[in-house]
Amino acid sequence: MVQKTFGAPLKSREDPQMLQGESPYTADIKLPGMLHMAILRSEYAHAKIKHIDTSEALKMPGVVRVITGDDLTGKIMPLPCIWIPGGVESHFPPHPFGLPGAGDVLAKDRVRFIGDSVAAVVAETRYQAYDALAGIHIDYEPLPVVVDPEDALKEGAPLLHDAVPHNLNADWTCGDKAAADKAIAEAEVVVNLSMYNQRTINNPLEPRSAIGNYDPVTEDYTLWATTQSPHNHRFLLSVLVLGIPFNKLRVIAPTIGGSFGTKGYIYPDMALVLFLSKELERPVKWVDTRNGLMRSTVQGRDHKQHATIAGTKDGKITGLRCTSYANLGAYPSTIGPGVATALMGRSLSGPYTIENAFCEVFAVFTNIVPLGAQRGSGRAEATFLMERLVDLYAAEIGMDPAEVRRKNMVPPDQFPYDNHLGWTYDSGNYGAALERALEMVDYAHINERKAEASRRGKRLGVGIASFVAICGVGPSTRMSKEGMLGGTWESANIRVHPSGEVGITLGSKSTGQSHVTTFAQIAAEELGVDMDNIRVYHSDTQKAPYGQGTYGSRSYSVGGPAMYMAAQKIKEKIRKAAAHMFEAAEEDVVYEGGKVFVKDTPQKVKTFQEMAMALWYGWNLPAGMEPTLDETSFFDPADFNYPFGTHIAVIEIDNQTGQVDLVRYVAVNDAGPLGNPLVVNGQVEGSITHGAGQALIERAVYDEQGILLTDSFTSYAIPRSTDLPEYELDYTVTPSPHNALGVKGAGEIATVPPAAAIGNAVCDALADLGIKHIDMPFTAEKIWRVMRDAEQKKNAASNGHHV
Template sequence: MAEKLFGSAIRRREDPALITGRAKYTDDLKLPNMAYAAILRSPHAHARITRIDTSKAKALDGVVAVFTAEDVEQSGVPGQIPVGWLLPNMKMPPRSLLAKDRVRYVGEAVAVVVAEDRYTAHDALELIEVDYEPLPAVADPAKAAQEGAPLVHENEPDNIAFDWEIGDKEATDQAFAQAAHTVSLELVNNRLIPNAVEPRAALADYDPINGKLTLWMTTQNPHIHRLLMSLASLGLPEHKIRVIAPEVGGGFGSKIHHYPDEAIVSWCAIQLGRPVKWQATRSETYMTDAHGRDHVTHAELAVDENGKIIGLRVHTYANMGAYYSTFAPAVPTYLYGTLLSGQYEIPNIHCRVQGIFTHTTPVDAYRGAGRPEATFVVERLVDAMARKLGMDPAEFRRRNFIPPDKFPYDTPVALQYDSGNYEGALNKALEAAGYEQLRKEQEEARKQGRYIGIGLSSYIEACGIAPSAVVGALGAQAGLWESAIVRVHPTGKVTVYSGSSAHGQGHKTTFAQLVSDMLGVPYDDIEIIQGDTDEVQYGWGTYGSRSAAVGGSAIAVSAQKVIEKGRKIAAHLLEAAEDDVAFEAGKYYVKGAPDKSLTIQEVALQAYLAHNLPPGIEPALEAVSFYDPANFTFPFGTHIAVVEVDPDSGEVKLLRYVAVDDCGKVINPMIVEGQIHGGIAQGVGQALYEGAVYDENGNLVTGTLLDYAVPKARFLPSFELDRTVTPCPHNPLGVKGVGEAGTIAASAAVVNAVVDALAPFGVEHIDMPVTPEKVWRAIQGAGK
């Protein structure tokens, strides 16, 4: 009998290959006769291209071909990069694989070289002559929104990509008119560069005999890439494209999107009839991977005389970059505005978001995608209001939480939260942190001229966004269900085909854990297949913390179908009524007569032999399901950051970090903790270190890891984690998702802590990243 694995912190089966270097990433793959691509990128944020001369590059020994936009056009392929989420009245500027007459951001692809080796390809890039006529550029979304700003798309009247709102403006304005107190903040949510350890890569191989393209690439969702390659970029029939995700070294959202580069490489392979590989350099990923966040927000909160929140009003400029990345319009709208109720009963909310085109790299989903932005707005405002009222920030939160007996709770911004126990998580976090004692220590330290700050962040997350009909109504050009096949082989071994596509999450471990428990089959007898469009029926992929809740649930539904089919066969063989046959720990038995039993392995063999099946039952033992959830899931929690600020240098040291998360039931606690650790690190990174900076001319100043600071392990304390468990009520596993929780909570917790530390100086806000110089200036400024 298999022991219970659901809930067990077993080690990941993925890791031996990863830590011994045997795992194969896209760049590890080599095919006979393979050539190498390198892509020429615009050095200008905005320029007219008046001439491209590739003759010198073509003449270089070892160069196979050099292509420009004109060549792609002449090939007759659709050649477009589409947007996958539509909002009402949004502008729809086209985006092609290679820039033709005009470039709109530094890094935009202009030409491609294919050569016998990578060095020659890069040498040839320097021989391509492009005449650029530089044009004025704008990088800041608030500036780009103003009249007279340089236009990103010259055929549009302005740079406002869309103007979206949610909530009741009139009611919210009224609430503010009647408020006892209001606070307002001007917030910049800094632009982030994703920094997956493995930069993007693609290897395309086209077979001209049967017309089939095989594309290995760094993707979180191979089927979406196949669909968009077929429909918009290459025009090849969908069944003649196979997209494979080999080992993928992290994504954080950046490998969801459909970029020009992988399509260009595929197009080259088709033109040349030989395999072509492209591996982005780190500098290329900095210029071309969709960046994250980049909001400029004016936010206000109103309370009544009892300190109860009565209104929230938000206006945000959301930077889209030069073009829409795949799901970019969804991120600052339906993944942001809908989350602005946070954990609180807020009767009136109004949020207006203007998506703005700028001469910068496109912006799209990055770990958390909209939800960290919403949490930052809400949690900064809540802290500011608590301070204004002279109330402890924990107490102010407590007073305004949605109480447990009000679920399901309809927010004024379109979501129905299905469950939650916010005070439970807050109390647990306060206790773990020793909150009362911390406040005393803070007081003592201040007397000695030391500045300790304590920051809370009580976040709500919406994961596994669904059902498909709802997201379709909101503009998604995608379904958000997931598929699974559970196939029991004649020997009782099991292969699971999942539409989820892991790139570090450990699905091969967690999915096998839950199948092992359900089928009573040993863990080692279960194989998980994912990330290959020819093997997996369909899949929408891994992002938005959806894989356990949606992909895992699909597997559970299929496993249950297998159990039920097996029950029919077992009942027939045991000569018992189906209702009298129980299934437990891998064994079918007649209720009341446990000796009359068959193992699932024995049933599987009989199912395949098909010598004696009940009438109407087809041979074999497998099931497919396409699981469309009833609702989002709503993880929540409270995080507490403790910092010390050095008032001399402005340096911030993170002393402690306490996180209490509720992600529902936990399949593998070690993996869940790993996700929270990584998420917190990235959230702390945004708060203290990371920030993509463009200069006035649209040049990316933070173009390498020398200038763009990702958090190092030594910057971080050992995190103190705990959890509460409020199972998701509507999926078969009770799981909710945890991949983004740490990132969603951490930025607000850390900034709240720094502002709390500097309260004696009268500092009310510091924009992220909270660098030492900003802290020093805030102290200087507040003192005057």
């Protein structure tokens, strides 16, 4: 009997190679005759390019080519944007093929953010290429800069794109404005909140990288790149950017050193290495620096929000309204405008039954780095706002925040549930996750802990964040209505070798989520084959079935079911072939545990390996059956899946310094059945850390001239090993009805609530000072100032002075 593999906490099979430094990342690849490219980035946030002089660079040692935007005219198309939110018009200049554009590969005439690609140098070595950047002289005429999205919409604001009035890329709405307005107007209690969900930088440890190789004999291009969507990027880069046949481009995504959303975009460098490789007939490699990454790889979050929650005095939420200004940066990134609108707006009402809800998002261009996805994108921004509103409302009516949540959560018998903003929640037991988290944190005795902390000179705060996170992007038809230009199904192939070993190939691409392990577990479980006999292939468009890649927690919840479906095809074919060989009726033949046999005739049995060989030879097959076992499935789910949960943060603030320490973190998540709990725990721990980072220390800071002040790890903080305590984790299990495995997305869900939980905890700790809200990140300096100002106000008031 083969041991159960689906659901087993198996070690990741990709690890031994990584542990020995043998896993090939893009930057590790060397090709014979390879040249190196460096990109010159704009030093101005907004300027006209009056003249570019490359003559000095061309004379520098090792330099073989320098190109600027003019060199690409007529030879390479602008980048496309494939997700402008549904129902709205993009005012950005279109791509020549009619779909929305996303800007030129190299800026022509004008630069729009510090980091905009202006020129590229190719040299014999990487050092020489970077040296030569200093030999390119650009005469810029600086233009007025705008970095705040609300400022950018104002009359007279500097315009980034001549074709885009008011810098407005999209004015998008969801929900029912009239209903929300009415509910708020008639409500017993109304609470307003204006806040800023700050811009963050994903910062995977591996900077992006790309290698282009053109073969002048076959006229084939190959791209090795840090891409989490190799097939999709093959299409976009070949047909839509380079203007070459799809057939002529092969994309290979080597091992990826983390992505968290950033490597799902096409960037100028990917097109440049391919273009230059053809021009020079040599391979061209580009490896980014950390500083380059900070200034050019898409960044996350960045919403200025103005919201209102309405309800009764006894705790029933009756209305919700939000206006959000999403800062898109200088250009629409590949899918940025969709992320900034639909993923945020439709997620706003969270796990609650709010019948009158409305959200409007203005997606606005400014002179900073383009916006994209950051782990939990859209959903984290929505959850932070909603969960802060729930706490403010609870405080207003004098009710325990847990009780308000309890009163408003979608009951378990109400699924599927229409959230009135456009999502239909598939399944859930939101209350159960809430109660489990409250029990784990011992919520009933939290006041005793506050008193104890107070004696130590600390303010203890507790914050709850309940959430629902749309995952498993997604149903293609539904996504097309959201404005996505492309299918969002996923695929898997199973090929059974004559030896009885199995090769499985994924359409998706891991960026560190142990796909090689977790997908093999599904195949092993279904086929009854030992894991050691399964080899996993992926990430090469020449070898893998079409797939869309990893994003939106989709690989396992869309690609996983595809693997399951391919296994069913294999089993069914084995069963039919065996029925023929056994001369038995098909309905009497059973496949189970790696064997096929005739019911009630146990001597008529064949192993998986015997059947693999039989189908390989093809000597004795039923009429019309094709030889071999080689099956592919494409899965396009009926709808998204909606994992959920409740997280609770306990923080302590030092009264003297304002330092916020996370002292406990309880997380109850529900992602349906867990295919590999060890791997899911890893995803959850990393996600919480990522979310806590935003709450406590992370912020991309731009000055008013659009200069990014946090452009290296010396100035942009991400959590370190000493910053956070061990988390207390648990799961509830509510299967999704939308796929055969019942699984839901798990890769990013735990990034969604931590900032909200920590934000609520910080505000709880400071509630007696009259503090209602503080924007992230909760740095010691900020909290110290807030406490000092509040104390001064309080003292002045008690002394009878007006403040």
